[in-house]
Amino acid sequence: xxxxxxxxxxxxxxxxxxxxxxxxxxxxxxxxxxxxxxxxxxxxxxxxxxxxxxxxxxxxxxxxxxxxxxxxxxxxxxxxxxxxxxxxxxxxxxxxxxxxxxxxxxxxxxxxxxxxxxxxxxxxxxxxxxxxxxxxxxxxxxxxxxxxxxxxxxxxxxxxxxxxxxxxxxxxxxxxxxxxxxxxxxxxxxxxxxxxxxxxxxxxxxxxxxxxxxxxxxxxxxxxxxxxxxxxxxxxxxxxxxxxxxxxxxxxxxxxxxxxxxxxxxxxxxxxxxxxxxxxxxxxxxxxxxxxxxxxxxxxxxxxxxxxxxxxxxxxxxxxxxxxxxxxxxxxxxxxxxxxxxxxxxxxxxxxxxxxxxxxxxxxxxxxxxxxxxxxxxxxxxxxxxxxxxxxxxxxxxxxxxxxxxxxxxxxxxxxxxxxxxxxxxxxxxxxxxxxxxxxxxxxxxxxxxxxxxx
Amino acid sequence: xxxxxxxxxxxxxxxxxxxxxxxxxxxxxxxxxxxxxxxxxxxxxxxxxxxxxxxxxxxxxxxxxxxxxxxxxxxxxxxxxxxxxxxxxxxxxxxxxxxxxxxxxxxxxxxxxxxxxxxxxxxxxxxxxxxxxxxxxxxxxxxxxxxxxxxxxxxxxxxxxxxxxxxxxxxxxxxxxxxxxxxxxxxxxxxxxxxxxxxxxxxxxxxxxxxxxxxxxxxxxxxxxxxxxxxxxxxxxxxxxxxxxxxxxxxxxxxxxxxxxxxxxxxxxxxxxxxxxxxxxxxxxxxxxxxxxxxxxxxxxxxxxxxxxxxxxxxxxxxxxxxxxxxxxxxxxxxxxxxxxxxxxxxxxxxxxxxxxxxxxxxxxxxxxxxxxxxxxxxxxxxxxxxxxxxxxxxxxxxxxxxxxxxxxxxxxxxxxxxxxxxxxxxxxxxxxxxxxxxxxxxxxxxxxxxxxxx
Numbered sequence: 001x002x003x004x005x006x007x008x009x010x011x012x013x014x015x016x017x018x019x020x021x022x023x024x025x026x027x028x029x030x031x032x033x034x035x036x037x038x039x040x041x042x043x044x045x046x047x048x049x050x051x052x053x054x055x056x057x058x059x060x061x062x063x064x065x066x067x068x069x070x071x072x073x074x075x076x077x078x079x080x081x082x083x084x085x086x087x088x089x090x091x092x093x094x095x096x097x098x099x100x101x102x103x104x105x106x107x108x109x110x111x112x113x114x115x116x117x118x119x120x121x122x123x124x125x126x127x128x129x130x131x132x133x134x135x136x137x138x139x140x141x142x143x144x145x146x147x148x149x150x151x152x153x154x155x156x157x158x159x160x161x162x163x164x165x166x167x168x169x170x171x172x173x174x175x176x177x178x179x180x181x182x183x184x185x186x187x188x189x190x191x192x193x194x195x196x197x198x199x200x201x202x203x204x205x206x207x208x209x210x211x212x213x214x215x216x217x218x219x220x221x222x223x224x225x226x227x228x229x230x231x232x233x234x235x236x237x238x239x240x241x242x243x244x245x246x247x248x249x250x251x252x253x254x255x256x257x258x259x260x261x262x263x264x265x266x267x268x269x270x271x272x273x274x275x276x277x278x279x280x281x282x283x284x285x286x287x288x289x290x291x292x293x294x295x296x297x298x299x300x301x302x303x304x305x306x307x308x309x310x311x312x313x314x315x316x317x318x319x320x321x322x323x324x325x326x327x328x329x330x331x332x333x334x335x336x337x338x339x340x341x342x343x344x345x346x347x348x349x350x351x352x353x354x355x356x357x358x359x360x361x362x363x364x365x366x367x368x369x370x371x372x373x374x375x376x377x378x379x380x381x382x383x384x385x386x387x388x389x390x391x392x393x394x395x396x397x398x399x400x401x402x403x404x405x406x407x408x409x410x411x412x413x414x415x416x417x418x419x420x421x422x423x424x425x426x427x428x429x430x431x432x433x434x435x436x437x438x439x440x441x442x443x444x445x446x447x448x449x450x451x452x453x454x455x
Numbered sequence: 456x457x458x459x460x461x462x463x464x465x466x467x468x469x470x471x472x473x474x475x476x477x478x479x480x481x482x483x484x485x486x487x488x489x490x491x492x493x494x495x496x497x498x499x500x501x502x503x504x505x506x507x508x509x510x511x512x513x514x515x516x517x518x519x520x521x522x523x524x525x526x527x528x529x530x531x532x533x534x535x536x537x538x539x540x541x542x543x544x545x546x547x548x549x550x551x552x553x554x555x556x557x558x559x560x561x562x563x564x565x566x567x568x569x570x571x572x573x574x575x576x577x578x579x580x581x582x583x584x585x586x587x588x589x590x591x592x593x594x595x596x597x598x599x600x601x602x603x604x605x606x607x608x609x610x611x612x613x614x615x616x617x618x619x620x621x622x623x624x625x626x627x628x629x630x631x632x633x634x635x636x637x638x639x640x641x642x643x644x645x646x647x648x649x650x651x652x653x654x655x656x657x658x659x660x661x662x663x664x665x666x667x668x669x670x671x672x673x674x675x676x677x678x679x680x681x682x683x684x685x686x687x688x689x690x691x692x693x694x695x696x697x698x699x700x701x702x703x704x705x706x707x708x709x710x711x712x713x714x715x716x717x718x719x720x721x722x723x724x725x726x727x728x729x730x731x732x733x734x735x736x737x738x739x740x741x742x743x744x745x746x747x748x749x750x751x752x753x754x755x756x757x758x759x760x761x762x763x764x765x766x767x768x769x770x771x772x773x774x775x776x777x778x779x780x781x782x783x784x785x786x787x788x789x790x791x792x793x794x795x796x797x798x799x800x801x802x803x804x805x806x807x808x809x810x811x812x813x814x815x816x817x818x819x820x821x822x823x824x825x826x827x828x829x830x831x832x833x834x835x836x837x838x839x840x841x842x843x844x845x846x847x848x849x850x851x852x853x854x855x856x857x858x859x860x861x862x863x864x865x866x867x868x869x870x871x872x873x874x875x876x877x878x879x880x881x882x883x884x885x886x887x888x889x890x891x892x893x894x895x896x897x898x899x900x901x902x903x904x905x906x907x908x909x910x
Contacts, residue, residue: 030768088770094666156768183672197671201769210733211549212885216652216855217638219756219784220748221729223738226757227692233685274676278665279809283678293675301674302681303772304763309780313485313611314656314818315543316782316856317758317884325764327771329674354734363769400671401771429772430667 004448007134012441015130016104016113018048019440022084022122023102023115029064029085030156038064038152041084045069045129045150052133053141054148059168061160064152068171071132072142076455077174079147079414081404082125082181083154086117087429094431104437109187109425112434120428123435124180124420125150127443134448143455147174151404154181157201157364158403165411176377176454177408180443182398182420187436189267190385190393190446192378193418194259195295198330198368199401200339203304203360204347206232206322213318223354225322226307232350233324236300240286243300245346251333255296263291266394276425295397299329300343329401336365366403372415377454381419384449388442421446459903462589467896470585471559471568473503474895477539477577478557478570484519484540485611493519493607496539500524500584500605507588508596509603514623516615519607523626526587527597531910532629534602534869536859537580537636538609541572542884549886559892564642564880567889575883578890579635579875580605582898589903598910602629606859609636612656612819613858620866631832631909632863635898637853637875642891644722645840645848645901647833648873649714650750653785653823654856655794658759658815659802661687661777668773678809680777681762687805688779691755695741698755700801706788710751718746721849731880750852754784755798784856791820821858827870832909836874839904843897876901 008015027041028034042058042065049056049069056069064085089099097103102115113123128148135142149172153160165172185191208225209218238244255263270290274282284293307322309315328343330336347357371378373395385393398418408414421443427433463470482496483489497513497520504511504524511524519540544554552558557570568578583603590597604627608615620627640646663680664673693699710718725745729737739748762777764770783798785791802812826833828850840848853873863869876898882888 030770031766088764088766090764090766091667094775199771203769208733211882211887212546213732214855214884215754215756215758215782216784216853217749217879217883218732219754219782219854220739220752221734221737221745222732223734224756226760227688230685230688230757230760233682234689237682277668277673277677278663279676279678281808282676283807283809284675290676294672297675299670299674301670301679301773302685302763303670303770303774304765305681305685305777306761306763306765308757308759308761309543309545310759310761310778311486311543311545314658314780314782315485315758315884316654318756319758320549322760323765325769327670327674327769329671352738353736354738398671399674400669424672427666428672429669429770432666 001449001452003138004134005445007138008130008444008448011134015126015444016440019113019123019126020102022126023117024100026100027085027152028088029153031088035064038085042067042152045084049129049148052136061164063160066152066164067148067150069148072145074144076144077147078144078454079149079172079174079177080128081149081151081177081179082128083121083151084125085152085155086120086122087155089116091431096432109436111437113437113440114432114434116433118433118435119422119426120433121154121181123440124422124443127421127440128178128180128447130444131447131451134444135451143451147172159364161404162407162411165407169412173412173414176375177414177416179402179405179416179418180420181402182400182418183422183424183426184420185394185396186267186269187423188389189391190389192381192393192395193398194371194373194395196369196398196405196418197401198334198336198366199403200328200330200336200365201326201363202340202343203325203363205358207320207356207358208354209318209320212320215316215318218318222318223352224318225355226319228352228355229307229322229324232347233302233305235350241283242285243298245300245342247342248298248300248339251335252298253332255292263295263396266396273424294399296331298331298334301327303327329399331368334368336367340365366401366406369406371405371417375415377417380453381417381450384453385419385446388446388449419450456904456907458593459589460900462593463585463899463903466589470899471895474568474578474581475557477581478572479555481555482540482607483543484608486543490519493540497522497607500539504584504603507591516619518615521607521615521619522603522605524603527600529599531599532602533599533909534604534627534629534632535583536604536606536632536634537583538576538606539580540607540610541575541577542610544571546886551887564891566892568892568895569887569889571888573888573890574877574881575888576609576636578895579877579898582876582895583633583635583902585899586902586906589899590906598906602627616859617862617866620862624867628867628869631830632869632871634857634860634871634873635875636857637855637873638877638879638881639875640849640851641722641724642878643844644846645844647836647848647850648853649826649828649850651824651853651860651873652856653789653791653821654858655783655785655791655820656781656818657795657798658780658818660813662775662811662813663809664773664775667775670771670773673773677773678807679773680810681774683807683810684762684777684779687802688757688760690805696738697740698753700755700797702797703753703755703794706790707753708787710747718750718851721851728879749854751786753786753789756782758782784854786823789823791822795820821856821861824861826860826872830870832872835908836872836905839908840874840901843901843904874905
């Protein structure tokens with residue numbers, strides 16, 4: 001083991017160079033304009049994996065390709081999942097550099113790798129690949145049979161994922177799935193995800209007059225879609241921050257007292273978590289701690305809102321349309337399909353005369369996921385992580401949604417274990433995304449230790 | 456007179472060709488990207504006016520140039536005002552043709568000239584120039600001294616207008632100002648504006664977190680500027696459609712019963728006015744007629760609203776900022792400067808902890824204007840219009856804002872008379888703007904008749 005760790009330390013500069021190469025490919029999956037770059041990122045991974053002895057392929061899908069690679073031998077079969085696609089980069093003017101021209105930057109908290117995807121998820125998935133590389137270089141082979149399964153549609157709802165998993169079930173099914181797409185509860189505190197929130201995405205357009213109208217001619221008698229959509233959005237929450245959509249909380253359960261105690265002892269620094277982004281307090285649902293609001297309570301958030309004139313100067317218009325993008329984070333047994341009906345009813349019940357709404361039909365949902373933390377691998381990983389980080393590893397909740405964790409269970413009957421090395425200040429999905437060099441380095445070392453224990 | 460009218464009829468095809476030439480110049484004044492085209496439109500007008508005997512010049516300003524032209528002789532001095540700049544064209548995909556490739560189109564309501572600026576205000580200002588052209592061609596000279604004053608910043612708040620009027624007061628001051636930038640109360644009903652609403656423009660950005668946040672990490676505890684700006688916009692009006700900003704109605708007066716009777720008899724077709732744009736009812740302030748809501752009641756409208764992700768697909772972000780463009784229409788003695796303070800206070804009083812607001816400091820306001828309809832020219836114009844249109848001309852209110860009317864009074868001490876030939880379905884400020892060929896043709900004839908009577 002110590003040889004593998006030494007090899008990882010020695011090889012770190014080259015490992016960072018490799019990651020830079022992957023980060024330079026603008027593999028934004030949600031916008032069709034970047035389709036070719038997604039394929040390019042897949043090909044880059046295939047070439048790198050083949051170079052260290054995996055049998056890797058880029059497999060076509062109706063959307064972006066899946067990378068599937070097989071290596072090692074034996075009864076024991078472990079699958080690793082990550083995604084090579086990234087979020088859009090706008091607003092571009094808030095970046096301190098070209099998002100796809102990554103670089104090492106020194107910060108008060110140490111050196112970081114700056115660039116879109118550095119943390120989510122290219123940097124994280126490379127921690128596992130680099131661990132495999134070192135293992136093979138030192139031992140000549142992998143500790144067990146390992147399959148890598150790298151997706152290119154995670155940031156755009158994974159439309160091809162379930163069909164691909166079903167078609168390739170025999171090849172992908174293994175003893176357990178390892179996923180590296182999560183963060184540490186606090187810097188330096190190794191964390192294993194015990195539960196994840198689900199997600200419901202929806203989008204609507206509120207239509208008013210047939211055409212954009214002059215606010216001098218129709219301002220007064222005219223219905224203004226921007227005012228109407230604002231009223232509807234304002235109606236989504238009550239004054240306590242609780243979602244006001246009827247039946248929204250069906251299937252939501254309170255956090256057991258024991259788990260709440262574990263979370264409170266997990267080292268989560270609420271003040272730092274809030275202050276680092278400019279908040280002096282938690283703005284969520286009254287009666288719940290910041291951690292519960294983030295990990296165990298559902299949300300209804302507006303992610304995009306637009307209509308009318310946005311250019312320089314002024315335009316005296318009542319626009320014909322207003323648009324709104326919504327995501328809900330789901331917990332417990334909330335059913336995304338049922339919730340979509342309730343959400344849409346809430347909006348449609350509030351439409352005034354002469355307004356109508358149309359819904360985007362291409363947006364998906366996924367339920368919350370609770371991990372099977374009683375499996376031996378969780379305790380083995382906890383020990384390995386505690387050794388690497390000289391700090392007791394913790395099993396925490398996660399506010400994000402990683403539908404794949406649930407799909408491994410529902411589609412392939414496999415449990416999943418999510419371990420990630422990101423930090424809350426990585427600005428994933430935001431301008432100036434970064435990944436700490438420490439996360440990358442100790443992340444690689446952590447996977448090597450975990451493989452050693454669970455192989 | 457009959458010779459002049461015959462000449463106008465005979466010359467109509469050439470007059471339309473000339474208008475097309477002006478419409479092909481994309482003189483959008485609010486967006487700096489089109490600055491050169493605004494200058495080009497001014498030069499086009501200078502060349503055309505010089506060709507018929509005016510002494511015309513394009514005069515530089517800190518913004519877009521002013522066109523000033525002098526013609527004719529005598530004691531009697533009339534000034535004509537129009538503007539050669541146009542509104543932006545977005546949303547471009549809703550146009551049935553290139554906005555700056557104008558054409559004659561046949562419609563159920565007769566032939567129209569389709570293109571940005573066809574009605575507002577290039578088509579309207581050319582009705583007066585064509586009337587002058589015919590008059591000169593028939594009589595060898597103009598009926599009196601005429602000064603044309605054509606602005607290029609009307610659609611962007613006229614920043615250079617007042618300084619220019621002050622610097623050139625001696626040259627511009629005349630007996631009365633004629634303005635052609637208004638519409639007819641109903642198709643075929645010649646209309647003179649008795650009053651116009653004023654305007655207050657403002658724009659703010661609501662700032663929340665320091666950076667865009669991941670809705671998985673911060674959805675729940677995080678303050679979302681899109682939700683907060685929606686709450687603020689929803690708070691601008693009460694359930695009866697009345698503006699809820701404290702003190703908003705200071706200086707607003709009820710319409711005298713006699714004037715209300717005149718308006719109701721003016722031929723305004725409420726059902727057609729509403730149905731033509733897709734409304735089945737009037738959505739304005741309860742307790743007021745559609746005409747009052749449009750002509751005599753103040754408004755607070757949202758003209759632009761945006762924040763977060765607007766691209767294809769979805770982005771799970773809590774954005775750092777949300778933006779809002781506002782215009783208020785003012786009536787009676789409402790003071791734009793005082794109202795701006797009240798409007799901003801309303802917003803700032805509703806900001807939650809951890810949110811702040813910044814205001815655009817470059818947006819102007821102008822009070823409402825009431826015309827001096829007792830002047831002889833109003834009766835002379837009423838008779839001339841009634842003769843041309845075979846329908847009693849009416850003195851009406853106008854929902855739009857034409858600050859110049861007030862400025863002629865406050866800066867130069869002149870009364871103004873606003874007569875226009877646009878129709879409510881001209882879609883000015885909207886996709887597929889048009890000007891009826893009948894408006895253009897009878898508009899030219901109307902000005903010839905009016906000049907004959909008031910010269």
